[in-house]
Amino acid sequence: MQLLWLRNDLRLHDHPGFRIAAERGEPLAVVYILPDHWLTPDNNGLNRLGTIKARFLRATLINLHRNLNSENIRLTLISGDPVERLMECYDREPFTLLTQAAQAPEESAWLQAISDKIPTTTYEAMTLFSPEQMAPLTNTGHDDSPALWPKSFSAFRRQIESRLALPVAEPLKTQNLRLLDWLPGWPGNLTWPDDCVWPPHQGFSLNGGEDPGIRWLADYLWESRSIQHYKTSRNQLTGLKYSSHLSPYLAWGALSPKYVWHQILKYEREFGSDEHSYWLRYELLWREYFHWTLRLAGDRFFGQREVPIAHQERWQAWCEARTGIPMVDAGIQELKQSGFVSNRLRQNMASYLIHTLELDWRLGAAFFEQHLIDFDPASNWGNWAYIAGIHGMTSSDAGAEQMHQDHVFDLNWQLEQYDPALKHIKMWLPQLGDLTLKQIQSHQQGSSLIPNYLKPVASLPAS
Ligand SMILES: Cc1cc2nc3c(=O)[nH]c(=O)nc-3n(C[C@H](O)[C@H](O)[C@H](O)COP(=O)(O)OP(=O)(O)OC[C@H]3O[C@@H](n4cnc5c(N)ncnc54)[C@H](O)[C@@H]3O)c2cc1C
Incomplete structure (x- = not known):
């Protein structure tokens, strides 16, 4: 059996994990594990999953669950310590694990602990570029530091846009899976914070999930064509379409960045590229820059997590x-x-x-x-x-x-x-x-x- 552990790649389109699973052809189960420490307050009283964020995640998972269901795949939702839960399951019935490569150090530690015991394959689903494409910039020097990594976003962008001139990989086509199953004996009980209700407010409100994300992008680019004023409106403080509002979908992986990028290129082929469409891609490169910087810097990126409060x-x-x-x-x-x-x-x-x-x-x-x-x-x-x-x-x-x-x-x-x-x-x-x-x-x-x-x-x- 193979187990696909989804984390922030909560979609079906452009998903290497589903493609690998389909190619291997073994029975597949799909799981999402809500790390329970996300709900535990730290010394400063902060947790990692506030009510509204939890609500958005829940909507994203419900949408994914429905989409998987229509392909006869069951999504198992559980909570707990991801490493412990996966080990327990493995002891019951061995599997090979498929999951996204680590972005933050916490995830690296999880994957390290898991792969010591469980055969694990990772894939890339969060970024525009692949590690191979990034290799010329990320290779470490003799002291283990990434000597060539640009020290600023501008330097990074210049290298990406001109020196390396890397093409962004094409998104994968949606795959049809042949063999489907679900995790036997797993409790499908994920407990959400009780107060996960959407309070009435006047601000921005989007539904979580892959389908709403794809619809939102289509509206932004093709229907309302709000991209036409992106560069001039992106600094506004109120409204829905002054900027793309794609970030909640990208963050949970409900939208693939490569899919978004190629939709913008398609828009440019149809209507011509201008400063607005260029600038939207420019901002997506900021996301890319921070992503790869985090991967390289690991813990150095955060410093100690709990800091004293001066005032x-x-x-x-x-x-x-x-x-x-x-x-x-x-x-x-x-x-x-x-x-x-x-x-x-x-x-x-x-x-x-x-x-x-x-x-x-x-x-x-x-x-x-x-x-x-x-x-x-x-x-x-x-x-x-x-x-x-x-x-x-x-x-x-x-x-x-x-x-x-x-x-x-x-x-x-x-x-x-x-x-x-x-x-x-x-x-x-x-x-x-x-x-x-x-x-x-x-x-x-x-x-x-x-x-x-x-x-x-x-x-x-x-x-
Ligand atoms: C203090 C601070 C904290 C932030 N925290 C987050 C965060 O947790 N998650 C997050 O996605 N963005 C974060 N940003 C970046 C930025 O504010 C949001 O990406 C943006 O406001 C999202 O709205 P949008 O999708 O309409 O952006 P648009 O202006 O439409 O940009 C398109 C996409 O480009 C990317 N992008 C744009 N600006 C940035 C940026 N400065 N850094 C990295 N990527 C960018 C995002 O993926 C965004 O969806 C933060 C910025 C600041 C100043």
């Missing part, structure tokens, strides 16, 4: 959306209620936590990890490290190599640029409905406070 009061204020900075509080409200925040606001929130609240960037990253429906270890921790001015390769080294310049955002300037009518703030903090931009800016800077709003726990420096 407890400020941290509490952040967690409860009570910083007294309306732009940030609105972002935290949106994040907690919808599981999503625009890229521009994420950058501003991160900058405020790191550079004004002077809290450790890893607290902010862990907070985002709990809530984001598009959480992806590489993109999340990579972007936080970037705004903290730390190169992902060296983040935990004692003498962490600082970038030349920290990425500090001027929130009042950003607010004026990207939310001059205060649409976002008023959506998430309706009690501030009558205020003007100038009043909010003065309050955020601490120069003239709004009477009925929280005093900033840390005011912005003068613009």
Whole structure:
């Protein structure tokens, strides 16, 4: 028997695991294991699967379950420690394991422990490029460090776009599996957090799953053709189609990045390429850059996971959306209620936590990890490290190599640029409905406070 263990490759299209299983032809069972430690709070009270994120994952799994069912494959859902659960199962009935290659160090440790006992084959399903294509950049030097790995995204992009000029692999065709079975004797009982209900909110809301993801992409590219304004609208804070909103599908693997990339190329063949379609592919390369950096850096990418809190009061204020900075509080409200925040606001929130609240960037990253429906270890921790001015390769080294310049955002300037009518703030903090931009800016800077709003726990420096 062969067992396909799905993790964040929750789809049928462009899926090497199903292709390998079909080629081998042995009876196949498919399992998803919810790691139970995702629900256990760490020392700072954060877990890895907040309610909204759990709800998105559940929707993704339900969609996958239905799609597999229509191919007569049963998806077994369980929770627990993945290594222990797989070992237990193997002791009952041996199998060969198929699963996606590790992205983060935690997964590497799982796969290492499992493959000591269980014959394991891994495949790549998360990235545009393959390890072989990346080899010229990722080969390690004599001291085991990836000597040739570009130190910045721009250098990476230049190499990918011109020097290497790598073609992105074609997505695989959907495979028909011949032999199907399910895991005998496995409890199919996955317990979800009780409060997994979708609270009514005004923000962004997408359904999880492969089918909604494919429909969403089709709409974005072909029906509404919102890609036509991507480069000019991508920094907005409100709305559904100012940017692609593909990240929640990419993060769980409900959409294959290669499929997305080739759909954009198809769009370009039909309508011509322009700065908007180019820029969407450019952003997908950012994702790629962080992914491969994480793979190479391993634990160095994160540093220690649980970090001391320098200012407890400020941290509490952040967690409860009570910083007294309306732009940030609105972002935290949106994040907690919808599981999503625009890229521009994420950058501003991160900058405020790191550079004004002077809290450790890893607290902010862990907070985002709990809530984001598009959480992806590489993109999340990579972007936080970037705004903290730390190169992902060296983040935990004692003498962490600082970038030349920290990425500090001027929130009042950003607010004026990207939310001059205060649409976002008023959506998430309706009690501030009558205020003007100038009043909010003065309050955020601490120069003239709004009477009925929280005093900033840390005011912005003068613009
Ligand atoms: C502090 C912080 C934390 C973040 N955490 C995550 C995360 O956990 N998961 C995640 O997918 N993205 C993360 N991002 C990156 C970015 O904010 C989101 O990818 C983007 O907002 C998703 O919306 P979209 O799909 O509409 O993006 P679009 O603007 O439409 O971009 C298309 C795709 O390109 C990729 N992309 C775009 N910007 C980035 C970027 N800066 N870094 C990496 N990939 C990018 C994403 O896959 C995205 O879906 C983070 C950014 C910041 C500043």
